[in-house]
Amino acid sequence: MPSGPRIAVLASGNGSNMQAIAEACTTGNIPAEIALVLANVEEAGVLKRAATLGIPHTCLPHGAFSSRGAFDQALGEKIRQADCDLVVLAGFMRILTADFVRQYCGSLLNIHPSLLPKYPGLNTHQRAIDAGDSHAGASVHFVIPELDAGPVIIQAAVAIDESDDATRLAQKVAQREHEIYPRAVRWWVEGRLELREGIAWKDGRPIDDNRLTEPTDAEGQRRNTVAS
Numbered sequence: 001m002p003s004g005p006r007i008a009v010l011a012s013g014n015g016s017n018m019q020a021i022a023e024a025c026t027t028g029n030i031p032a033e034i035a036l037v038l039a040n041v042e043e044a045g046v047l048k049r050a051a052t053l054g055i056p057h058t059c060l061p062h063g064a065f066s067s068r069g070a071f072d073q074a075l076g077e078k079i080r081q082a083d084c085d086l087v088v089l090a091g092f093m094r095i096l097t098a099d100f101v102r103q104y105c106g107s108l109l110n111i112h113p114s115l116l117p118k119y120p121g122l123n124t125h126q127r128a129i130d131a132g133d134s135h136a137g138a139s140v141h142f143v144i145p146e147l148d149a150g151p152v153i154i155q156a157a158v159a160i161d162e163s164d165d166a167t168r169l170a171q172k173v174a175q176r177e178h179e180i181y182p183r184a185v186r187w188w189v190e191g192r193l194e195l196r197e198g199i200a201w202k203d204g205r206p207i208d209d210n211r212l213t214e215p216t217d218a219e220g221q222r223r224n225t226v227a228s
Helices: 016-027 045-053 068-081 098-103 124-130 166-189
Strands: 006-011 033-039 057-059 086-089 108-112 135-142 152-159 193-196 199-202
Touching: 006 016, 006 068, 016 033, 016 045, 016 166, 033 045, 033 068, 045 057, 068 098, 086 166, 108 166, 124 135, 124 166, 135 166, 152 166, 152 199, 166 193
Parallel strands: 006 033, 006 086, 033 057, 086 108
Antiparallel strands: 108 135, 135 152, 193 199
């Protein structure tokens, strides 16, 4: 049986990032296990992925609750019942209450499909294209009560080609998400990553966002600039 910290993954959609993390746990690259996959949408593909992988999973439809706070209370209870140490948001399309975020402060991670602080919120790929940006990307960050404003842990950039539309760009960014999210989770599990007074620290030093960004050059060849 896997040992180490227990992870809860919260998702609303397809669940490809959940699967990338689960596979890293299976291979031992992340010395932990996913103990709970929870979706707030009954038809979310992440639930089917979890079932296929034999991971405990459940749905908590947010529409069944009278308020955002009531939903978050039930969500917290599910996480506690599963005895989880780390909460990972993987396309979880709910704005969490400040009370919930504070409860899991330092052990709540999110991945956002832009190079934060650019383009918090939705429609990130089209916004990057419309702005004429040369690059888009993804950011893993600690979650704080302000939306998509927590300190960045690691980013990955991809070049925006003239032929890219929002769908194609999203596919390119997703490939990089599947690389950097398991890496950030592994750092947390290994005790190398923490949140101190609003700053992300890795290996006992404040994280330099530029040092932890992996750009992609015009030929699509990744230049690795992040230590393992």
